Amino acid sequence: MREQLAQLKENIKSEVHQWLTDHQEEGINLLQSLVQADSTQGNEAEAQQIVIDTLNELGLDVDRWDPDGESLSKHPYFASSRDNFNGSPNVVGVQKGTGDGRSIIFNGHIDVVPAGDREQWDFDPYSGKVVDGKMYGRGVTDMKGGNVAMLLAIKALQNIGIQLKGDVIFQSVVEEESGGSGTLAAVLKGYKADAAIIPEPTNMKVFPKQQGSMWFRVHVKGRSAHGGTRYQGVSAIEKSLAVVDHIRQLEKKRNDRISDPLYQNIPIPIPINVGKIEGGDWPSSVADLVKIEGRMGISPEETMENAKAEMEEWLEKLKEVNPWFEESPVRLEWFGARWLPGSIDLEHKLMNTLVSTYRDVLDEEPIVEASPWGTDGGLLTEVGSTPSLVFGPGVTGMAHFPNEYIELDKVFEVAEIMALTLVDWCGIEES
Amino acid sequence: MREQLAQLKENIKSEVHQWLTDHQEEGINLLQSLVQADSTQGNEAEAQQIVIDTLNELGLDVDRWDPDGESLSKHPYFASSRDNFNGSPNVVGVQKGTGDGRSIIFNGHIDVVPAGDREQWDFDPYSGKVVDGKMYGRGVTDMKGGNVAMLLAIKALQNIGIQLKGDVIFQSVVEEESGGSGTLAAVLKGYKADAAIIPEPTNMKVFPKQQGSMWFRVHVKGRSAHGGTRYQGVSAIEKSLAVVDHIRQLEKKRNDRISDPLYQNIPIPIPINVGKIEGGDWPSSVADLVKIEGRMGISPEETMENAKAEMEEWLEKLKEVNPWFEESPVRLEWFGARWLPGSIDLEHKLMNTLVSTYRDVLDEEPIVEASPWGTDGGLLTEVGSTPSLVFGPGVTGMAHFPNEYIELDKVFEVAEIMALTLVDWCGIEES
Structure with missing residues (x-):
């Protein structure tokens, strides 16, 4: 039985890897189109529409709403430079599990910081230009690359015919860069899960604690x-x-x-x-x-x-x-x-799952550290009672900088690790 | 002979004092009208017109001109935030002496710094309001009060029938607060003298050296x-x-x-x-x-x-x-x-004259110090070869501050000291 399971996982791993290898161009195109949609504060709708289209293709239940600034701004953890979010929609897609599995939130923000001084960029910050395996652009590392990795993980499993027992709640939120009102709105709308992964740019490190x-x-x-x-x-x-x-x-x-x-x-x-x-x-x-x-x-x-x-x-x-x-x-x-600071227990099942999957896929030990910066994980943990960890493909040092880039290989590595983590965490129908 | 001279001076002193006492209201009105004419940078013309009218009444040869920014700005000691002085006239009035006397420049600036935050003023900064012997207003101490003291000194001597041997060159210049282009323009136009007095606000101290x-x-x-x-x-x-x-x-x-x-x-x-x-x-x-x-x-x-x-x-x-x-x-x-720093020799005849006159008039020793700030004396000394000292009735600590004020008594004391200094310095026709 244990041997059978191991064999099954080995098969899934191999199929996921093959599917991701075969669909690199699709993944890169999706990331490029997201980068080309400038989603600085107040301009998120175009990029969110791309997310919605992708979620619809995947057959997820899509929820799109403009956060209600009036009620949000009364929350003790509200922090933003604005209290009107009209035209800045949050998007959540839910893939219902077959039942009896652990649920997970995949949380990523769609908003990007301004491109800053264009003179300091070698390419148009909204071109998504690819050079030597790196894609350049504002937000590519923080954190559209991470978002695409999550979408690819879900799609890979669907395409190889895996049915998860637990729910997968994919969140593309606004306002992370300005204090987390998008995630706060999602939590207050009732989106919670047994745990969450946020693929912010960690250089592939695992951050169970977020400053x-x-x-x-x-x-x-x-x-x-x-x-x-x-x-x-x-x-x-x-x-x-x-x-x-x-x-x-x-x-x-x-x-x-x-x-x-x-x-x-x-x-x-x-x-x-x-x-x-x-x-x-x-x-x-x-x-x-x-x-x-x-x-x-x-x-x-x-x-x-x-x-x-x-x-x-x-x-x-x-x-x-x-x-x-x-x-x-x-x-x-x-x-x-x-x-808000956030954390997940170091012995939490999701930590164990992610770390061992990382080891299996990349044949090395992940670096586990505490993050030097805050993420929406604090709100998910504190307000949403959803233990959160942060792990993503982006380059930490390039976030918010000119010539922000991501190594595309990492996007696919993280997609593979996430897909296999979903298998372990949510459980699969073995039919 | 020496006794006669001493008696003559005593008489002049007494007449000057009486005249100033009898014309306090006139002096105060002149000062008030100058304060009411806001003469911040670029707005000096109205106040200068009052000066011109006064000089004309006194029968001085009046020279009024807008400094030529183009040629001034080529001078190594030019320093200003602007290089166009159209509408910001310099005014010089010359009282020719009867001959064989020492000449003197009386130099004062007409420009004032901005009033700043009106909330911090107890009165309208351009009212020239008088309360308890003090006149309040922007520029009253820095340095319209000093300018009026000079004008009163000239007028007092005229009115009691004194004819000076040396020339008196009265200068009402622009731009002192912004680096001295007004005085530089006057120097470059050829106005020089054997020495100069600048009645900047010194609290009645004598500053033979200016920082x-x-x-x-x-x-x-x-x-x-x-x-x-x-x-x-x-x-x-x-x-x-x-x-x-x-x-x-x-x-x-x-x-x-x-x-x-x-x-x-x-x-x-x-x-x-x-x-x-x-x-x-x-x-x-x-x-x-x-x-x-x-x-x-x-x-x-x-x-x-x-x-x-x-x-x-x-x-x-x-x-x-x-x-x-x-x-x-x-x-x-x-x-x-x-x-520019400026100075006059401590043993210079004008120093001796001023100090002994001060002692005679006020019956106390003046404080002689080096100034903590620059004046146009540096330009007069360095560029105009005119040794300069600074001595005036204004309150040092109120210059540039809200509620700037001057003690009116001091204006008349300085006028008296200046009149008697002119007598000694320029010499008088004893006819």
Whole structure:
């Protein structure tokens, strides 16, 4: 019996591999058409239509809706720069299982960040040009390549005649890049499953834990004076240096207490990045206000509320560093985007399945780490009670950069791993 | 003979004092009308017309002209945000002396800095409202109050029948707040004298030396990365902190070598003020560029060229502080406004005259210091070969601030001191 099962799996693996090999051109064309459909915030409809057409071909039950900003924006985990999503549809396709299997969510976002300075691109960012086995374009790695891998996995199994017992819920969501309102809307609409895979660009690493993050802004006050008598004022620029340094110490403190082996190869597991600084309005005046903005990494082991409180308390201590902050305390704001941390148990069945499938397909051990950034996995885990892991074919370092690319081979490798993971996770009708 | 002269001067002093006392209302009205004429950059014509009318009443030879931007801008000491001065007239009035006396320039600027945030003003900044002996308004202290003191000095002497031997050249110039193109134009038109007084707001201190200044901008590079993996990038914000610190050390070095007793009560004689900082464009990205802007004070004992070279060499040394700057050196720019340092010999006859007149009128020793900021005195000294000192009734600390005001009493005290200084300096016909 065990031997028969092993043989069956070996056969499926071989057939999936063959089907994917035979359908490379189809996969590449689908990815290219998705990249060519610019799906920056507010422009997602064209790319979503391509997804809908593909899901219809696959015979999935397709649900397309514009998230309702009014009700969403009341949710405590809502974070977006807009509260009207008209014309920015979410798409979900459900492949019902035959019953008694584990269900899975395949979650990918369709939105892409802006292409930025076109001068820095070697090709049109919406061309999907293929050179030496790499496809170039905005969003190809983050994360349309991952989305195509999921669709190919479903299609490969269908084509070789596999029927899954558990449901497969394919989600193509909007707004991931702006805080996850698309996934939040899908969760609130009731889409949940026994587990989820999100093929964000991980360089084929497996991320059972995803770092969350929050944006903050610190207002640092000074007292103005003429630059020629600068000693009569208090420079908010100099004070902001002390604040940046103080924040750096908090980062150290927070990271020193992280002992999770998933972070052992990561120099700073949960960084606090000060990404923006602006202050003063005249070269020969003493600056009386500087604003610094940054991103605070949130460990999967803590809540956002605790992390916020820790930052607030830490900034209170500035007055011990320098009496100026007693007189003029800094003001801390939490603003803009926010990603909940997410995780799946390392011993979770889906982890075991994915890792062993990876090993079978690629004949090597996958790297298992904690992610350095947030994904929609936090919302799926926290709000949707769906344990989530992140694993995808894209190149981590190219996300959001000019000349973003993906190695096409990886898309097909991930498709194969996902198809075989579905077989193990959802179970198959052996008829 | 000496006794007679002393008696004559005593009489003049008493008559000047009486005349000024009797004409306070006239002086206040003139100042108020000048304040009410908003003379921010580009809008100087209305206020200049008031000056012209006053000079005409006094019977001076009036010269009014719009500086020629095209030829001015070729001058090595030209510094302005514009090169077209049409509609921004300079005004010079000359009172020819009877001969054989020393000539003097009375130089004041008519331009004022913008009023800024009106919310921070208790009164309309162009009202010239008088409360408790103080007049409020933009430019009242910097430096229309000083200009009125000069006009009153000339008028008082005329009215009590004094004829001066030396020429008095009254200048009402544009553009001082933006680098001195108005005074430069007057110098280049040939207006020079044996010495000059500039009644900028000194709190009635006498400034025989005026600090110069230059604006600079330093571009500090980093290398971008995602904030979640910030250790893969190099933060231009962190590097800019090192640059600010490095500049602070240069300031110390430059000030440590200043031994001039005129600076003995000044905490930092020639400050380097970092007034503006801006960099990074996304909270969760590592900043790859920060720009800092500042103002470098220039001692009257050094040239701007030497000061520039010192800053340039100092910033080169950054690579010894941190190897990053070897790979990515900062870029230094000199931009925007620039004020030449200026000075007059401490033993110059005009200094002696002014100091002893001050003592006679106010019955106390004047404070003699070096100025913490530049004036047009640098251009008069360097380009016009006219030794210049700065002495005026305005409140130093209120210049450029909301609720700028002047104590009206001081305007009349300075007018009296200036009138008696003219008597001594230019000499009088004793007929």
